[in-house]
Amino acid sequence: MPIKQSYTDVLIIGAGPSGFMAATWLARCGIPFRIIDKRSNEIFAGQADGLQSRTLEIFKSFSEASFDFATLDQGWKVANHITEMCFWSPDANGKLVRNSRVPDSAPGISRFTECVIHQGNVEKWFEESIDNFSSGTVKVERPILPISIKVNENEADPQGYAVDVLVTKLDSESAKPEQVGKVANGLFRAFDGDQEKFYHDLESGKNEDDFEMIHAKYVIGSDGAHSWVRRQLGIDMEGEHTDYVWGVLDMTPITNFPDIRSRCAIHSKDSGSVMVIPRENDLVRFYIQLKEVERDPETKNDKSQFNGNVEDKAAKSKGRVDRSKITPESILKQAQEIFKPYTMEMTDLRWYTGYQIGQRVSPSFSAHNRVFISGDACHTHSPKAGQGMNVSMQDTYNLGFKLALVCKGLAKQDILSTYESERLKVARDLIAYDHKLSRLFSGKPMIPNSDVMDGVDLDEFHRTYREGSHFASGTISDYENSILVSKDNGLPVDADGRTMSKIATNIPIGRRLYSDPIIAQADGKPIHLGDRLASDGRFRVLLFAGDVKNNHQNMELLHKFQDSLDSQKNFLKKYTPVNAFADSVIEVLTIHACDRHDVELYDFPDFTHPLDFKRRCDYWKLYTGVGSTYHEGDIDIYETYGIDKQKGAILVIRPDSHVAQVNEFSVDGLNKVNAYFDQFMIPQLDNVLPKKEADVNDIDRFVKPRLAI
Incomplete structure (x- = not known):
C-alpha cells in the first residue's frame, strides 16, 4: 500500500x-x-x-x-x-533585609x-x-x-x-x-x-x-x-551556556518569610539567590540558585552538549550537568540556606526542574x-x-x-519576510536584556559599607529590573519601516527611539496601539478601542474626524469619503472579494470628537452605519472619543493619542493592532491609505464569491471566521 x-x-x-x-x-x-x-x-x-x-x-x-x-x-x-516586587539583600552586617518595594509592572502601560x-x-x-x-x-x-x-x-x-x-x-x-x-x-x-x-x-x-x-x-x-x-x-x-544552574519548585511553602505572597528577588550573602513568584491558589514558584551540581565525567566532550554553535564550555572539562542529582530535597536545602534567618519548609510539591542559564x-x-x-x-x-x-x-x-x-x-x-525582520530584533533585544539581568541575579551581592568592592551592585540590579519592566511587558515591541509599517524618513524619533507623527503625537508608529475608551454613538456604551480591534485577520482604518459639530468642513470631508469608499479603485472595494461582507478585509471605524448628544447617527455618511445584504444596520462603526459616560466618568481619546480635535487624523492599524501608518484627516490622507495597501494587497475584483441569500440563517456569523467572507 x-x-x-x-x-x-x-x-x-x-x-x-x-x-x-x-x-x-x-x-x-x-x-x-x-x-x-x-x-x-x-x-x-x-x-x-x-x-x-x-x-x-x-x-x-x-x-x-x-x-x-x-x-x-x-x-x-x-x-x-502580581502587584509588587520586593528586593531583599544583605545589610552591612550580612543579615537578609528588605531594601525596596516597586510596582511589579510599569504603571500606565496597559490596562x-x-x-x-x-x-x-x-x-x-x-x-x-x-x-x-x-x-x-x-x-x-x-x-x-x-x-x-x-x-x-x-x-x-x-x-x-x-x-x-x-x-x-x-x-x-x-x-x-x-x-x-x-x-x-x-x-x-x-x-x-x-x-x-x-x-x-x-x-x-x-x-x-x-x-x-x-x-x-x-x-x-x-x-x-x-x-x-x-x-x-x-x-x-x-550563544553559550553559563556555569549557573538553578532549581525550580512549585509547592506550598510553610514559612515565616513576610513577603511570600509578593514577587521577590533575594540575594543572600554567601548562599546564592532566589526569585519568589506567588501563583494561583496557595502555590508559590521558587527559582533557586544551586551552589554545586555534580557533573557526569563520562560525558566530557560528549557531542550532545552541542546545539548548533552553542556549547556548555564547562562540559568539556567537567562533563555535562548530572540532572539525576537535582532533587526537590536538594533544591529545598539550598533555598533554606538562602532564606536564613527565615524558615522554609515544603508541602504539596507539584513540580520541579533544574536548568542551566544560557x-x-x-x-x-x-x-x-x-x-x-x-x-x-x-x-x-x-x-x-x-x-x-x-x-x-x-x-x-x-x-x-x-x-x-x-x-x-x-x-x-x-509580507512573510517581515516576520523575521520584526521578530529577530525583538529576540536579540530579549537576549541582551536577559544576559544582563540573569548575571546580576546570579552574582554574589556587594555588601554595603564593605571594603570588598567586587560583586553585584544591587542598585544596578534594581535599576536594570525597573528599566526593563517596559520591555518585559511586551508593549513596546517596535517594528521598523517595511511594506507593513510606514515610517517616513521625515518623521521625528524621540529620546526613547519611538517614531512619532505630529498628527498624533502620542502614538508611536510601529508599536501596538494603546487602548483607551470610546463611546458608541448609537447607545452611549463605553468600550475600549482595543476591544473593537479584535484579532480576526482584518486591517482597520480609524478616521478620527475631530469636532464635526463646530467644524462643518470635517463633516463635509466625511461625506466626501463616501464617494471614495464606494469606488472600486479605493482600498475598501478593491481588496475585498465581490459579494463578501464590505468590511471583511478592511474595516473603517469613525471616531469623532464632539458630545454624542450634539449630533445624530444619520448626520453621518452611510459608511459609518452601513447596511448588509439583509439590510441589517451595523451600528458599531461610529463612536465619539470625547465625552461623559453615565457610569465610568469622562473620556478623551484625542488627548490620550495627541490628536488635534479640529484637525483629526487617519490611522491604519494592522490585524495584530500595531500602528502601520498615521495620516492627516484629508482626501490626501485617504489617498495615502490607498498607497499603503497598494504595496502588498492583491486586487480582488475578479474574485467573485457566491451571492448571499437574504433568507440564510447566519446567526453564528459572529463566531465564524470573518476574513474575506
Missing part, C-alpha cells in the same frame, strides 16, 4: 504556546491547517507560568463579547495578579498587569478556542513525529504545496517523556541531547501505512529549544519564505524576566495573520 498523501495550507509542528497561538490565528481566519505534536495527550504541570501585559491584551483580542464560550481571557480572570498561571491552563484555553473557531474540525494530532522535510525552492506560486513533510505515528510508550523520580518534573527537557532518542529509536520494521506525507504550502516549526525543524533547515543557535538566538527565523521557526526554536534564555512563553506566543501572533492573508490570496507573499 502506498504511503498516505494529504494536503493542507499550513502545517504546525509543535503544540506548545507558540504553536497554539499560530493555530488560533489560522482557525479564527478560516485557513485549512494541521497541528501535530510528538507528546502524548498529557498536559504537563509546571513549565512557564507568567503572562505579561501584552500577552493578556492579545488573549483579550481573541475573546469578543458575542462569544458564549470561555476563551483566552480566562487567563486574566483566574490567574494570580493589564503581569499575572501567573501554569502553562497547562493556557494550552487548555487555546484548545477550546481552536475547537470553537474551527467548528470542531481541528484537533491537535498526537503523538505524531516528523521524519523528513523537503522544500521545493522552485515553486513560485504562493498557493503551491511547496513543502513535503513525512510523519509517523508514535506508539504511546515512545511518546512518553523520560521521567526522573515520582514527582512531576521538567528535567527530561531541560538539558541538551534528550530529544534525539525520538529520531534514532524508531522501529526499522515499520510498514508504509505507518507513515504519511503531508504536502503543505507553509510550515511553522514551534517545536521547542531542541527544534527538529530548525536542525533540518541547517539554522544554528548562537542565552541563544538563531540568526534566521525562516527559509525560502515557506518554513518558519518560532518561540524556543529560535531563542532561549533564562526564566528570570518572565519572557519565554510570552515572546514565543508573540512570535506567532506576528506571523499568523500574515500567513492567513497570503493563504487567502489577499496579500502578496512578500
